[in-house]
């Protein structure tokens with residue numbers, strides 16, 4: 001699974017063998033320059049989900065429920081889920097299980113596939129005190145395991161597990177029947193997800209689980225400078241790139 005936020009990259013990843021696209025609320029940081037995902041709105045999620053759905057109509061698209069959009073009344077949560085589904089998501093991802101159990105069951109019973117998200121939950125950065133590896137102590141690991149089992153029994157079809165020790169990634173993947181999609185959770189999870197711009201070398205983030213498969217920032221920087229130099233030296237446009245009189 002890769003994150004995807006726009007029509008352009010969606011239409012490229014549409015031709016790849018990647019199984020699933022996540023319109024993650026990380027778009028708030030990657031595409032809009034916010035400090036965290038806490039400021040992401042339903043409007044932002046809708047707009048980006050629509051663009052991805054147009055670019056990759058044959059891919060399975062998961063839309064992230066942004067901060068607090070799934071809390072409060074059931075009616076409000078349902079309306080927000082409906083907005084993401086109408087925008088083109090085939091499933092929604094909800095961060096955290098505690099307090100969301102009955103919503104998850106209600107959504108699943110209503111025909112909405114729900115992906116859970118445990119471990120490091122970026123929407124809770126202000127409670128966690130930063131982006132830190134979770135589940136390092138036995139007590140924390142037991143808590144995450146209990147919540148993962150709860151996510152499964154509430155009806156989640158898959159679980160994202162972010163930034164936990166490899167041993168917890170492995171034990172959870174073995175304990176659950178649903179697939180565990182890891183990000184910074186080691187090699188033993190059933191699948192992996194990365195933020196597309198991280199793996200393309202198009203966004204500088206200091207996380208040791210990121211492997212870069214391209215150096216897009218450098219390539220783009222070179223292209224911008226070459227264009228600028230060609231324009232300023234009057235090498236662009238040439239005769240073939242102009243309309244004859």
Ligand code: KIV
Pocket residue numbers: 003022023024025026027064117160162183193194195
């Ligand atoms: O918002 C996001 O991109 C995510 C992934 C990092 C899993 O939740």
